[in-house]
Amino acid sequence: MLIDSHVNLHAPQFDEDRAEVIERAFAAGVRLMVNISDKVSNWENVRALADDPRIWATVGTHPHEAKEDPDLSPERLIALAADPRVVGIGECGLDFHYDLSPRDIQAAVFRAHVAAARETGLPLVVHTREADAVMGQILAEEHARGPFRLLMHCYTSGAALARQAAELGAWFSVSGIATFKAAEDVRAVIADMPADRIIVETDCPYLAPVPYRGRRNEPAYIGHVLAKLAEVRGWSLDEADARTTDAFFALFDRIPRP
Template sequence: MLIDSHVNLHAPQFDDDREAVIDRARAAGVGLMVNICDRVSNYAACRAVAEAPDIWCTVGTHPHEAKEAPDLSPETLIALAADPRVVGIGECGLDFHYDLSPRDIQARVFRAHCAAARATGLPLVVHTREADEVMGAILAEEHAAGPFRILMHCYTSGSELARRCAELGAWFSVSGIATFKAAGDVRAVIREMPGDRIIIETDCPYLAPVPHRGRRNEPAFVGHVLEKLAEVRGWSRDEAETRTTDAFFNLFDRIPRP
């Protein structure tokens, strides 16, 4: 069974053919998908996709959208996470590349998500870009206040942050970026990730893997990510599928394993 741990199926790019996209994923052997919330105000749309028995969801606000609710409270996230279809807190974090929200607000909202992950026991789905030092410091500080599980989603940051996160017990997800010709630095970090804490994702509709690069991404393409991960790690495809499936259910333990 293939699992796509990070989809954005409620995105407007899928408005014309959402059900067909989901059907293609199932036909390609994708047995589970996690639909990722981009902002709390859009949670209802994210949750609606998770009515399907093989699709689950998260609740959170992306750092790009942090300015929308600068005083977002852990209690708001905790209340929404009581829904049994919610299996994670996020996507949240820091993005200092685009700075679409002020950095202090990004950090404040991110800490609210950390507190919610700590309180609920659900994994924290973390987005980080060009914020390695601050991200590492916040995660270490918040984790010291009380541990919680961490998923470094679509990890493309540096080896030092990866090491710090691994020491905190973090999981890492590999995306289609690993297939890009120029992504040798990303593949180098993937080789050093803890082998029992790697999962795969598409981040669709973004980041379509080779040979679909430049097209709208779909969960049906996640097999290409798995194949590249196997190649990079020196695993067989079957071993990569077993390892990533085990890691997924160890992380997202609100989802019953078939």
Template sequence: MLIDSHVNLHAAQFDEDREAVIDRARAAGVGMMVEISDSLSTFEATHALAVAHPDIWCSVGAHPHEARHHLDMTAADLIERAGRPRVVGIGECGLDFHYDLSPRDQQEAVFRTHVAAARRTGLPLVVHTREADDRMAAILREEQGEGPFKFLMHCYTSGAELAEQATKMGAWFSISGIATFKAAEDVRAVIRAMPADRIIVETDCPYLAPVPHRGRRNEPAYVGHVLQALADIRGWSLEAAEARTTDAFFALFDRIPRPVG
């Protein structure tokens, strides 16, 4: 089964042809998608997509860019929404020190709120991290010390040291179209060292379209290119890569029933 573990189908880039995009994904063999929440203000749209489609599930959370708008958000707010049908993750949340669209202290505070919700619900935490390796590692260590929680390092392009520390804490990792970019050898080097049983794939559509679609709007239908890149990087057959990533996906998102047969 092809699974796209991170889609943003609620994004405005899909307003003209959202259902056609979903149909193309199915035609390309994508059997499941996780629609990711980036703000509580768009959560209703995110959740509606999951409710309307049997092959789409969703998360609830606020991207670090949006942290400044979620300072009053509590873990209870996230937990309440996480109790709805078809909500299977907390996030996307984390730290983004590249754009700094929210102050760093606010990003950290809102990230810890998400961690608390993940710990209390048992749902996996979808973590965004960019140019924040040291602080991300420190927060994950501190929060793991308060109590365990499952987490996914989404679209991982950060350094090898953070990847190693996250691996020791039990992290899963998701690979995006960046792995196909010619200049991304440093990313591929980190992928080669990731735990083989905790890697999944994503498009992060409409962003980061893989080669040969780079520069265009990304779609879930393109996730097969990411899977092929992962297979090539790890020296796996395509069939083995599909089986491994499928197993890892259902181990992480364990609220989603695994199809039989």
């Protein structure tokens, strides 16, 4: 059961052929997709795609956009998450590579998402880039206040943070980066992830896997990510499919399993 756990189908890169992209995904065997919120102010556009029963949505604000709403409250996120088509909180987190929002605002907005995830019981979709130490500190502090479920999305950070997150019960998602020739360090971390808490994603329109690297990514390409995961873990393709499907429904448990 091919599932793309992280798509950005509302992105402007799909404005010319969004319906065709979605149909290509289903024709390629994709059964479900989760459309990820980039910012609360854009949530209606994210949510609109979840009118399709095969597409679900999250609600949240990416760290790049945190400066837009520095006072974002858990209550705002909780209210939006009451929509039955919402299955997660985020994408949220820290990005110290681009620093498109001030770091203190990124952290404050991230903590608001954690509080919303804790209150709703929905999984937290976490983005982290070049922020391992601060991310690790925040996750430890927040987990001490009360447990919450989390997904380390498109994980490309270090092995130490991966181990810490795994100890907190985190799931991990693997993206097309795993197929890149120079991504040996990423594959090494994937090889050590908890076997029952790995899922796959495209993060389309970004990060197209080999052999499509450099092109606009689409959910129809998710099979290439799954195949690389199977190779890295030494699983058959059927085993990788079964394991990632089980892990997906264990994490996104608001979605009924077909």
